[in-house]
Amino acid sequence: MMKNRLVIKGTILTQPQSFYVGEELFSSMLFSVVNSWYDSNYGNDRSLKVSIPPEKAREFGKIKSAINGFTEDLHNLSINYCLYREINDALEINGHKSNLYICLILENLFTNLRSIYDFLYHFVKIALSDKELKQYPTTDSINNLISFCKNENNRDKLPENIIWVIKNIEDDLNDIKKIRDNIIHKGKDFLLTRKEGGLYMRVPIKETNSNDNLLPNILNTNEIDYNVEQYLNKIIKTTLKNIEDFGVTLYNEISNKPEFHFGLYAISNYCIDEFNEFLITQNSP
Numbered sequence: 001m002m003k004n005r006l007v008i009k010g011t012i013l014t015q016p017q018s019f020y021v022g023e024e025l026f027s028s029m030l031f032s033v034v035n036s037w038y039d040s041n042y043g044n045d046r047s048l049k050v051s052i053p054p055e056k057a058r059e060f061g062k063i064k065s066a067i068n069g070f071t072e073d074l075h076n077l078s079i080n081y082c083l084y085r086e087i088n089d090a091l092e093i094n095g096h097k098s099n100l101y102i103c104l105i106l107e108n109l110f111t112n113l114r115s116i117y118d119f120l121y122h123f124v125k126i127a128l129s130d131k132e133l134k135q136y137p138t139t140d141s142i143n144n145l146i147s148f149c150k151n152e153n154n155r156d157k158l159p160e161n162i163i164w165v166i167k168n169i170e171d172d173l174n175d176i177k178k179i180r181d182n183i184i185h186k187g188k189d190f191l192l193t194r195k196e197g198g199l200y201m202r203v204p205i206k207e208t209n210s211n212d213n214l215l216p217n218i219l220n221t222n223e224i225d226y227n228v229e230q231y232l233n234k235i236i237k238t239t240l241k242n243i244e245d246f247g248v249t250l251y252n253e254i255s256n257k258p259e260f261h262f263g264l265y266a267i268s269n270y271c272i273d274e275f276n277e278f279l280i281t282q283n284s285p
Helices: 029-041 054-089 095-127 130-135 142-150 160-168 170-185 228-254 272-281
Strands: 009-014 191-195 198-202 264-269
Touching: 029 054, 029 095, 029 228, 029 264, 054 095, 054 130, 054 228, 054 264, 054 272, 095 142, 095 160, 095 170, 095 191, 095 228, 142 160, 142 170, 160 228, 170 228, 198 228, 228 272, 264 272
Parallel strands: none
Antiparallel strands: 009 264, 191 198
């Protein structure tokens, strides 16, 4: 039975007892840090309540926009997963139509995951001093930020823990980039098959009937086709772990600032129950 919620889709300030094991909430440390930063710097009318130079105010505006985008991508992850489950389980939908719908949903999910990583570029700015902010890469790209962090000449230009956590996400980000770029930029298609009671996918390199797969083998399997449910579970959990590690690092950098007031935030929508069940109860391979 569908549960009644206070909001159809939104952000909620929550309490410790419901933050970690919330059924109707998707809780996130990074989401809490960035929203706490927002509420510490912006009033109810969404205007700045702190006095800062115009150039810094522009950077604050970019961070605010990134928080909005990050929020939407978290919602979209849960909604697209819920939609995938409903279509995959709907016997009344023609099998060929079902596959077309699911291919589009998979494309959306991998695009959301790629976008989530990009927002980290802006969130780093929350922890920077004015001097560090002036030395920060000007190109809006997580790729450039990773390159910046890997350059030994930049070791003193960012907090050490921020550099560590940004460098640590590179391999997982590259998996997401490879999938998204092959689908969006190179026109590759998902090939779905149903066997052994499950849905399997691959992205052929050349021909549909070729015995290959462009998708990174994150499941460490010898099979050419990857179980969709297991693959999504692994890659989404990996992404969420990375952003939570980043959130903890960001919190440690700014928690002692007197102007920063921390609270626990989560998102809620009518798909969160299924999304949480998928993340919590299904074991990653």
